[in-house]
Amino acid sequence: MTTSPDPYVLTRRSMLTAIAAAAVAGSAVVSATPRALAADNDEPAAEAARRLPLTVVNHSGEFANRSVHLYIVGSQGDRQVRVTRRGTVERVKLSDNRDNGFTDYAIPLAARGSTELRLPHMSGRIYVALGHKLKFKAVRGADGNVALQHPAGWVESDPNYPVLHDFVEFTHNESGMFCNTTMVDMFSVPMMIRLNGARDHSTGRLRDGGRDRVFRTLRNNPDFSRLVVGERRVIAPSHGLDNGRFPQHYYDPYIDRVWNTYRNKRLVVRTDAGTFTGQVRDHRLTFTGPASVSFAKPSTRDVLFCDGALAAPNDGVTGPVAAVLGAGFNRSTLVSHRQQPTTRAAGFYDTAVTNHYARVIHAATTNGKAYGFAFDDVADWASYIQDTRPQHMHLTLTPF
Template sequence: MAPRHQRNLTRRKMLFALGGAAVAVPAIASVAPYALAGQSGGSAAAANGALPVTVVNNSGSFDNGSVHLYVVGNADGKQVRLTPDGTVAPVALSDNGADGFTDYAIPLASSGETKLSLPYMSGRVYVSLGQKLKFKVVTDGNGNAALQYPAGWVTSDPNYGILHDCAEFTHNASGMFCNTTMVDMFSVPMSLRLTGEKDQTTGALRDGGRAAAFAAVKKVEEFAPLVVDDTRIIAPGHGLDAGIFPKDYFAPYIDEVWSTYTGKDVKVTTNAGTFTGRVRGERLTFDGPASVSFAKPSTRDVLFCDGNLAAPNDGTTGPVAAVLGAAFNRSTLLSNPSQPTTDPAAFYQTALTNHYAGAIHAATADGKAYGFAFDDVADFASYIQDTNPSALTLTLTAF
């Protein structure tokens, strides 16, 4: 299977902001329609029906009664949540209680494993430890009920002080597509095991991985403010927006890239072919299967893979932007004029790099993580899929 950045997809869309928290389709919901592009759908029918889900609490720090589970997202064009009996219910303003928030928590079994059934929907599985999350149903711009998601990187968010994290998924007639995500923040160690045509696991941390990631980020002066006690590490893009990360952090590297490739070529290979580029008139312009060009990005553009590095779902500009975004974050764009770089030993090796993403990858057992939006370039994301799934297991692992 080709790396996902080489397929026709847009990995992640930033969620709309409302009241400091996110309200929109969870990011993974945009993946599944493109994830199977160009493949046969012969086994898709086998994915029909509810998917058995098992939740295992191996955190070692919290008993089952202290773990609160939420499955929220989208189905049939509506924002929905999963009920404890395995049905999908639309979110409604009337779900807000006297305190102004919903209680969509699914309790874990009193001991041992918890069994659930997941119908077709796209969304997120949130876990909170010690306290329940404060979800709020609001009215969106079209007058429809919409769910206000936790934003653990926003100090004014009512969930800021709560230990929580999430995984993302899409379950539909084409199969199951899921990932652990650190694109926004890293907090609770968890892994996903998906069985079906294959038996796959992703997201597992190595022993001591969480503490090692926190320590590694703290060691870098510009990144240290992103560590919130022992609760979470905020992704640097959100840190930039909050004023706790330098808005010009990547500027020297970006300037050097523009200077270097004014005088020589850089090549980017996608499934559309190889694009050859140089800086011309302040734009990095590529020829090849199609003509695409990029204005000089800002640090924020690099961290979010957005703005001047936005990746439209067009099969040409999008995949090239994704590869460039990964090369900037991994700091391989100067050392390797032929992208993507596929040797992880070359990633995060310069002083000026995305140390947050580097620390998260170093903490995982298989070296895979979603530290930035296009971390799936060259298949280094904590993402798994199966067109004929039989079961999913979410495990909270040791802190």
């Protein structure tokens, strides 16, 4: 299996790139263009009927329901929205900033047992904060439109840095429900998601003691140890590099090996668009096949972010090849396997220089799937599920 053909995956990558590029005061910002809308509390009956039942269960074993705060924020068409405590959908407004200049979009869990909600058609994130509330801020973006600052738990200056929190990502639309548990930015709160619909499927569950093993293993790795923030979270090495917590040239020796290997050999990349054959010429890895695509030699930062020289445009040609290369670099399989993508996890992360953050997170999950980097969906190893006929979604905070 090559890269996932589902358009949601590329949409998700685009969203991550946009959020990273729109940082304001260390927080991620998402903006939307306002348009003429019905009153916020006047939700059309048809819209309400399309909402997907969501059950949230707190099995953390560490926090009582009263200490868990839920946030559902994202976009609906061209507007930024949030789901309210009453279950209605409201657009984000500057006037929402009240408590010390921040919004209070928290949805409390039921006093005991499960919490029943309904998800509208929208794309966004479901945040959970444990012990303390998150500080979201509505701002006016550079384009003059309303924007929402999201927490950036990997930035020490962010007001949410001290708060134990995490999130899942989703798109719910006419085509179905598409969702994932993500560690692309950081790993903190163990959660699993489940969809009931055309079939019953779930992902994200950790093995018993999995969270502790992730923290302990990375704390004992000299290159990755500074990514561990107490018992609160592990920052992804991409953000760690930008924050001075991770070596800037960590991947350089492996990148050099790849470039030297394919000066005299050919790299074969199979995608849904066809088979591409590449070789290093004039310092670029150039592929021929259904189209001609080439890549400059990436930096360590390019590899970890799957961006820069490895950016994947949603063009159906360069994008899929870039995704396979990004996965091959992070999994350190490009030198050992001349045909990509490799699909057997036993061959992943089998060198000293590799993405050990992604490696240990995958090892901690019961099904071996995780979103440790942006192209982890290559060969279907991401903690991602979808259903074209969704009937019910479940979000469970699993034991620490």
